Structure formats: C-alpha cells, structure tokens
Amino acid sequence: MSGNLPEEAFAAALASVPQVGPSALRALLARDTPSAAWARSSFAGDVARIWQRHEEKGIEVCWRGGPGYPDRLGGDPEAPAVLFCRGDPSVVDRHPTVALVGTRSPTRYGIGVAAQFGADLAAVGVSVVSGLALGIDGAAHEGATASGAPPIAVVAGGLDDPYPRRHERLWARVAEQGAVYSESPAGVRTERWRFPVRNRLLAMLSDLVVVVESRHGGGSMHTVEAAAARGIPVGAVPGSIRSPTSEGTNALLAEGCFPVCAVADILTALSLAGVVLPPPPKPAAGGAPDPVDLGADRSLLEALSSDPVSLDTLARRTGMAIPALCGGLERLARAGVARDVGGWWERT
Amino acid sequence: MLASISAATLAGAVGRPVSVEVHVSNGLPGFTIVGLPDAAVRESRDRVRAALLSSGLPWPLRRVTVNLAPSGVRKAGAGLDLAIAVGVLVATAQLPPGCTEGLTFCGELGLNGSLRHVPGMIALADATAPLGLVVPLCDAREAALVRGAAVHGVSSLGELAQVLRGQGAWPATPIVENPPALSHDPDLADVRGQPFGRHALEVAAAGRHHLLMVGPPGSGKTMLAERLPGLLPALTPEESLVVTRVHSAAGCLPSDGALISRPPFRVPHHSSSIVALVGGGSWSFRPGEISLATHGVLFLDELGEFPVGVLEALRQPLEEGVIRVSRAGGTVTFPARFLLVAAMNPCPCGEGVFEGACTCTVADRARYTRRLSAPLLDRFDLVVPLSRPDPDQLLDGPPGETSALAGARVAAARCRASARTSTPGRSGAGTGADDPPMHPDGSRLLASKLRDGQLTARGLHKVARVARTVADLVGSEQVHEEHVSDALCLRTARTRVAP
Numbered sequence: 001m002s003g004n005l006p007e008e009a010f011a012a013a014l015a016s017v018p019q020v021g022p023s024a025l026r027a028l029l030a031r032d033t034p035s036a037a038w039a040r041s042s043f044a045g046d047v048a049r050i051w052q053r054h055e056e057k058g059i060e061v062c063w064r065g066g067p068g069y070p071d072r073l074g075g076d077p078e079a080p081a082v083l084f085c086r087g088d089p090s091v092v093d094r095h096p097t098v099a100l101v102g103t104r105s106p107t108r109y110g111i112g113v114a115a116q117f118g119a120d121l122a123a124v125g126v127s128v129v130s131g132l133a134l135g136i137d138g139a140a141h142e143g144a145t146a147s148g149a150p151p152i153a154v155v156a157g158g159l160d161d162p163y164p165r166r167h168e169r170l171w172a173r174v175a176e177q178g179a180v181y182s183e184s185p186a187g188v189r190t191e192r193w194r195f196p197v198r199n200r201l202l203a204m205l206s207d208l209v210v211v212v213e214s215r216h217g218g219g220s221m222h223t224v225e226a227a228a229a230r231g232i233p234v235g236a237v238p239g240s241i242r243s244p245t246s247e248g249t250n251a252l253l254a255e256g257c258f259p260v261c262a263v264a265d266i267l268t269a270l271s272l273a274g275v276v277l278p279p280p281p282k283p284a285a286g287g288a289p290d291p292v293d294l295g296a297d298r299s300l301l302e303a304l305s306s307d308p309v310s311l312d313t314l315a316r317r318t319g320m321a322i323p324a325l326c327g328g329l330e331r332l333a334r335a336g337v338a339r340d341v342g343g344w345w346e347r348t
Numbered sequence: 349m350l351a352s353i354s355a356a357t358l359a360g361a362v363g364r365p366v367s368v369e370v371h372v373s374n375g376l377p378g379f380t381i382v383g384l385p386d387a388a389v390r391e392s393r394d395r396v397r398a399a400l401l402s403s404g405l406p407w408p409l410r411r412v413t414v415n416l417a418p419s420g421v422r423k424a425g426a427g428l429d430l431a432i433a434v435g436v437l438v439a440t441a442q443l444p445p446g447c448t449e450g451l452t453f454c455g456e457l458g459l460n461g462s463l464r465h466v467p468g469m470i471a472l473a474d475a476t477a478p479l480g481l482v483v484p485l486c487d488a489r490e491a492a493l494v495r496g497a498a499v500h501g502v503s504s505l506g507e508l509a510q511v512l513r514g515q516g517a518w519p520a521t522p523i524v525e526n527p528p529a530l531s532h533d534p535d536l537a538d539v540r541g542q543p544f545g546r547h548a549l550e551v552a553a554a555g556r557h558h559l560l561m562v563g564p565p566g567s568g569k570t571m572l573a574e575r576l577p578g579l580l581p582a583l584t585p586e587e588s589l590v591v592t593r594v595h596s597a598a599g600c601l602p603s604d605g606a607l608i609s610r611p612p613f614r615v616p617h618h619s620s621s622i623v624a625l626v627g628g629g630s631w632s633f634r635p636g637e638i639s640l641a642t643h644g645v646l647f648l649d650e651l652g653e654f655p656v657g658v659l660e661a662l663r664q665p666l667e668e669g670v671i672r673v674s675r676a677g678g679t680v681t682f683p684a685r686f687l688l689v690a691a692m693n694p695c696p697c698g699e700g701v702f703e704g705a706c707t708c709t710v711a712d713r714a715r716y717t718r719r720l721s722a723p724l725l726d727r728f729d730l731v732v733p734l735s736r737p738d739p740d741q742l743l744d745g746p747p748g749e750t751s752a753l754a755g756a757r758v759a760a761a762r763c764r765a766s767a768r769t770s771t772p773g774r775s776g777a778g779t780g781a782d783d784p785p786m787h788p789d790g791s792r793l794l795a796s797k798l799r800d801g802q803l804t805a806r807g808l809h810k811v812a813r814v815a816r817t818v819a820d821l822v823g824s825e826q827v828h829e830e831h832v833s834d835a836l837c838l839r840t841a842r843t844r845v846a847p
Binding site: 045105113310311312313315316320321322323324325326329330331334340342343344 | 414431541542543544545547561694712714731732733734735737741793796818821829830831833834835838840841843844
C-alpha cells in the first residue's frame with residue numbers, strides 16, 4: 001500500500017500525529033525522507049486517508065529539503081519541517097515580501113492605511129504578507145488582491161477550514177492569486193496557541209515587517225519579536241497618542257523601529273535591507289485631474305479635515321444652518337472632494 | 349322568577365354587551381354562574397352575596413342560577429358584579445319588575461356593598477348605547493366623556509336599590525370640563541447645541557417619519573426623544589377619544605377623568621416581552637405599549653438590546669397602523685398608529701467607530717447590528733448620527749430654541765401636507781400617485797444617486813417623502829435639490845448600523 005504513495009503523503013501524515021510537535025518533527029525529518037521517518041517511527045495512522053484529504057482540498061505539502069519548499073525558509077533553524085500550502089508554495093521566493101500586520105479591532109484610520117499600503121505595495125511588485133485575520137490583516141489583503149504582486153497569507157489552522165469565516169472569500173482570492181501557508185495539516189482547528197506559531201512563520205517569510213495599528217501587548221508583537229530575533233527590519237505606522245489602538249505602534253517607534261508614513265518609507269527600508277526592488281511601473285498618462293470649481297462651498301471644504309467630523313461640529317465651525325450645510329456637503333461629495341462616513345464627513 | 353339585566357364586558361379595547369339572566373327557583377339553596385365566566389367573574393358569587401347582606405338586603409335561601417349571554421364568549425373581570433346583584437334583587441322581587449328597563453349596569457362590588465372602579469369604562473359605555481348607564485361614582489366622569497347625561501354614578505348598592513324603588517333621585521354626576529391642552533412635555537430649550545438632532549426631530553414630527561438616532565452615550569438621544577411629543581400638535585377630538593379609550597382599557601387613565609389631549613409618550617424597557625409591547629394576555633386582552641403610544645410617540649431606547657422577536661413583531665403594526673392579537677379565546681384589534689423613535693449606540697461599548705476609543709472587535713459590532721433586520725431598518729425614514737455636544741456649548745452656549753417655536757413650524761408643515769394630500773406621511777411603498785411634485789433639480793439629484801447605486805428603489809421613495817417634509821417645513825411649494833440633499837443627510841447613519 002505504501003509503495004504507491006508519494007513522499008508528500010508521509011510528510012502530511014507525520015505532521016498529523018498529535019504527539020509530534022514542531023521541534024520533534026524537525027528532528028524526525030532532519031536526516032531521513034518522510035517515508036523513511038514514518039517507517040522508522042511506529043506511529044499509528046492511515047497515511048492514505050490523510051493524503052487523500054489533502055489531495056481533495058488541493059493542499060500542497062512540502063517538507064524541508066523537498067521540492068517546492070520555499071528557499072527563504074531554508075536557512076532558518078526554526079522553520080517548519082512540513083509546510084502546507086494552497087496555491088504555489090514557491091511564489092514567496094519570486095517577489096520581495098512585506099508583512100502588514102495589526103490589531104483585529106482597528107480604527108478606520110488603520111483600515112484605510114492598511115488597504116492603501118496593501119494596494120500600493122502590490123502595485124510596485126512587492127508581495128504583501130499577512131495573517132488573514134479580521135481587521136488590519138484583512139484590510140491589507142483586500143488592498144493587495146486588487147492587482148499586482150501575488151499576495152501571501154499565513155494562517156494558524158488547517159487549510160481546509162477558512163478562519164475567520166467572514167474572510168472565506170478573501171481566502172479563496174489570496175489562494176488563487178498567490179499562496180496561503182500553514183504549519184497545520186488539514187483537519188486541524190484553529191486554536192489559540194497556534195497564533196504565535198503562525199506569527200513566527202509570517203515573520204520568517206517576510207523581508208520587512210510593518211505594524212499598522214496595534215494595542216499595547218497585541219498579537220502583532222509576536223511577529224515583531226520573531227522578526228527582531230531574525231534581524232528583519234520592523235516599521236510602525238505612527239498614530240494618535242490618544243488612540244488605544246496606536247499604543248503598541250507608538251511604543252515600537254519609541255523603541256527604535258523605523259516610522260512608516262508612506263509606501264516610499266517601506267521601499268527605502270527594503271532597499272536598505274539589500275532587497276532588489278522591481279522596476280517601478282510606468283505612471284499612467286493624463287496627469288492630475290482638473291481642479292473643480294467649488295465656488296461658495298470652498299469655505300465648507302476648508303472646515304473639513306481628513307478625520308471625519310460630525311454635522312454639529314461643521315455647523316459650529318461654519319455657522320451654517322443644517323439644511324444649507326447638507327446641500328453644500330452633497331455638492332462637495334459630487335465633486336469628489338468630500339465623502340460621508342456613516343453620517344460624519346471627511347475630506348477625500 | 350326570572351330577571352334579565354344588561355351589562356358589558358371588555359374584550360381588548362372594545363366593550364361587548366352581555367345579558368345577565370338570573371333565575372331563582374325552589375330547590376337546595378345554591379348559587380351558580382354559567383356562561384364561560386373567568387375566575388374573577390366566578391368569585392363574584394361571594395362578593396355579591398356579602399354586598400347584599402351588608403346593604404341590608406336579604407339573600408334568598410333558594411336556588412340561584414346566573415347565565416351570562418352570549419354564553420359562548422368568555423367574560424372577564426369583576427365589572428359584572430353589579431348587574432348580577434341587581435338581577436338577584438329583581439328576581440327575588442325586592443325591586444319592582446321593569447325598574448331596570450332601559451338601563452345598563454357596570455361595576456365591581458365591595459363586600460360592604462360599595463361600588464368600585466372598573467377599567468375600560470369608555471369602551472363599556474360605547475358598547476351599551478343607547479341605554480342609560482349605571483356605573484360606580486368614581487367612573488362616572490370617564491363614562492360621561494362618551495355618553496354624557498345618560499350616565500348615572502352611584503356609590504353603593506343600597507343607594508342604587510333606593511333609586512330603583514323610586515325612593516330617591518339619581519345622585520348628580522360630576523360634569524367633566526376638558527381643560528385646555530396644556531403641554532407638560534419637557535421643552536426643547538433645555539437642549540444645548542445639537543443642531544442636527546433638533547433638525548431631525550422637527551422633520552420626524554412634521555412628516556411622522558420614524559426616527560433612529562445613533563450615537564455614543566451622552567450624546568443626548570434620550571433627551572431629544574423625550575422632547576418629540578412637545579413638537580407634535582395637540583390631538584384632534586377623534587384622536588383624543590381613541591387614545592383615551594385605549595388608556596381606559598389598559599386601566600391607566602389619569603384620575604382627573606379628562607380626555608387625553610396631548611400625544612402620549614411611551615418608553616418600554618428593553619426587557620419588555622412581545623405581549624407587553626403588542627398587547628395580549630391569556631384571557632383578558634390588554635393593549636400593549638404600541639397601542640398606548642397610538643397617535644403619540646413610542647420610544648425604544650437601546651434598540652440593540654431588544655430581543656429580535658420583539659422588534660420583528662413591530663413590523664406589521666408599523667405598516668398597518670393596527671395590531672390584531674389572536675388567542676384561543678378570539679381576536680381583538682387595537683389601534684397602533686404611533687411614531688417610532690429609537691436610539692442605539694453605534695457599537696456595544698458605545699464609543700463609536702471613529703474616535704479610536706472603541707474597544708469592540710469587528711465581531712462584536714457585527715453581532716450588535718445583526719439584531720436589526722434590514723426590513724426593520726427600512727421602516728426608519730430617518731437614521732441620524734448624533735455626537736456628544738461640544739463642552740463649551742454645553743456649559744456656556746445659549747439655550748436652544750423653544751418647543752413652541754419648533755412646534756409652530758411643525759404644525760404649519762402638517763397643514764401644508766394635509767392640504768395637498770389626505771394621507772400625509774403614509775409609510776410603505778407608494779404607487780407613485782401620491783408622490784410629491786418635485787422640481788427637476790431635485791429629481792436630477794435623486795436619479796444620480798439611484799444610478800450610482802447609493803439608493804435603492806425603496807430608499808428613493810423614502811428620501812423623496814422626507815424631502816417633501818423638509819420642503820413643507822420651510823414652506824416651499826416644490827421639492828428642490830437642497831431639500832433632497834437634506835433628506836439624504838438625514839439617513840446617512842444607515843451605513844453604520846446596517847447588518
């Protein structure tokens with residue numbers, strides 16, 4: 001029976017043995033091929049069924065030293081011995097990679113920044129690495145899957161069980177355009193302790209880590225620690241000193257992480273770290289759009305800022321009555337210079 | 349010996365005539381009541397017997413049978429006591445036959461023969477027309493609201509027996525004078541700042557648009573909602589009667605016995621059950637909060653904390669203006685034409701999405717807004733964001749405009765609306781026949797929103813109606829672009845609470 005099963009099947013079976021942890025697995029596969037290691041150890045388990053489960057779901061299996069295993073991970077002593085992947089496992093070696101990570105309950109500021117950096121990085125040919133979690137992770141990938149370099153995701157549980165459910169579609173999109181990696185074989189539920197392990201792998205796969213928004217002691221700090229231990233540069237997006245969701249990032253800046261205020265900062269840090277950047281794409285023809293004639297609404301536009309403000313605040317700043325204010329805002333929105341965010345207004 | 353006395357019982361907010369037949373015959377002494385009495389009616393045996401004896405009237409040592417016709421309908425409450433007692437007196441020839449001709453009796457008896465209050469007197473009085481009505485003295489004012497001089501208030505069974513024997517005249521019934529409709533509602537002048545919230549309140553009052561306020565704690569949602577009834581015009585005589593009748597049926601009429609002339613304001617707590625809100629009960633149908641709020645304001649504070657089932661139960665009455673409550677014992681219809689005002693936080697922690705102070709996870713927020721189904725959210729024409737007032741304005745700002753000023757604008761807008769169409773502020777998707785006249789620039793703005801996908805067809809209709817109200821408020825004959833953009837601003841918080 002075992003004669004016609006590929007080596008990948010035994011790698012998956014070894015990773016599926018509950019009592020074998022990451023370091024035991026590394027030790028087992030340090031010298032032997034997966035099938036030899038399986039034969040040498042006397043674990044109970046139906047290799048054929050485990051393999052079938054991975055094949056059915058289209059999950060690629062690669063092991064350290066085997067074909068397809070990402071080169072990036074080769075030198076890391078803590079790299080997973082067996083890696084599961086949906087999509088092409090070697091895609092991570094083709095482009096420079098930047099991890100965009102952060103809190104699961106971000107502010108709109110964080111979501112906006114993550115989505116913009118995700119899109120801009122992908123557009124200049126940098127793969128965005130993230131954890132597909134709610135919040136910043138999801139926003140970064142939403143931006144990165146629009147176009148450009150393949151997105152990379154690292155998740156904690158088995159690849160047959162998209163978690164969180166809300167991101168099921170995003171999962172499929174990332175797997176299709178790039179790759180979703182996991183250390184867990186199919187059938188493994190997403191458990192709490194797997195997140196720090198996931199965050200370590202996320203750092204290993206990245207040339208650079210950027211924390212967009214994080215609370216004090218948030219999960220992103222695992223990624224930062226893993227990156228710092230490997231000498232991977234870490235950047236942080238500064239935030240308001242009054243916002244709890246920026247406590248972690250502001251503390252990182254105080255500790256000496258480089259500040260990220262634009263995509264250009266990330267690209268500079270990448271080239272300083274010795275990463276060869278792809279040539280920038282040609283700028284689109286046309287140039288800047290013509291300025292719109294706003295007339296009397298210009299003073300209203302000046303009362304707006306990039307942070308959303310309430311109508312009451314606007315009424316106080318401009319001294320206008322509510323109906324006139326609504327009309328002016330509507331005209332500004334039509335001109336594309338303002339927009340409403342759940343009843344508050346901001347400059348675009 | 350047989351006597352037949354007319355009486356009435358309450359079914360929901362309407363009275364039902366009941367004929368009380370009393371038969372006294374030879375046989376083992378006993379007292380039975382048949383004709384589907386509930387527990388309170390069955391216990392009236394003991395009250396009636398004690399009341400007769402206390403009033404110095406002998407109790408027959410014979411077999412007494414009482415039948416409540418129609419016998420297939422369940423009778424509830426103690427209001428039949430008086431009719432049963434009078435029936436016994438007539439059947440035992442203690443009162444002359446024929447003395448109860450043309451009279452209806454409603455009242456509860458005390459063991460000492462005194463007459464006590466019965467809830468729902470207005471509905472009972474309605475049901476017993478055109479007969480004269482004998483009621484407890486304390487209920488006479490209430491019954492006289494609809495029956496005038498046909499009402500006789502008496503204080504005890506003994507007094508009544510004397511009048512019926514022809515030994516005395518009916519005691520004088522106090523005359524009810526309706527005091528002028530004084531508003532005791534809190535005034536809008538107490539609200540500092542909040543220009544947008546005030547504006548939304550005015551539009552809601554003028555067009556009877558259901559209003560949902562979304563804002564963090566301390567943004568004045570409750571304060572504003574409490575001031576909405578003060579902006580509404582006084583009830584018309586017909587409305588006033590409907591409201592008073594429902595309150596009378598629920599037994600919560602103020603004791604001065606006057607008609608309710610100001611729009612009611614009801615604030616059920618979010619732990620209220622469906623029955624408490626829409627009405628019902630196992631045998632006696634009691635009107636719920638939505639009926640008590642009829643022609644007034646129903647305020648649901650902390651909308652997100654209400655159980656989903658309770659909120660969904662509001663959908664049908666919001667659409668139809670009545671609520672039909674069906675039980676094994678029958679179906680009753682209560683009025684439920686109320687203005688719904690609700691308030692909720694933008695998220696469970698209440699700190700909102702923008703300030704960055706929100707500690708809720710995305711999942712928490714999703715769970716919070718999931719309670720609001722899209723159909724329920726659609727019932728709100730106005731979904732407005734509120735924010736905490738500026739501290740300077742709160743402390744030193746000038747007091748706001750009074751309710752009287754804003755109320756005058758609301759009344760004027762309503763006049764304009766009713767001059768144009770007979771059904772102002774009707775909710776539900778229209779056929780287009782009663783769509784307001786719109787200026788081309790207003791239509792153009794709506795069309796562009798529809799094309800961009802920012803409005804659905806249903807949303808378009810709602811915005812058009814709110815815009816009409818806004819135009820009425822400023823006295824504009826046609827709906828212009830500025831009125832439409834105002835109406836659009838008044839629903840912008842939808843995106844924040846949409847599931």
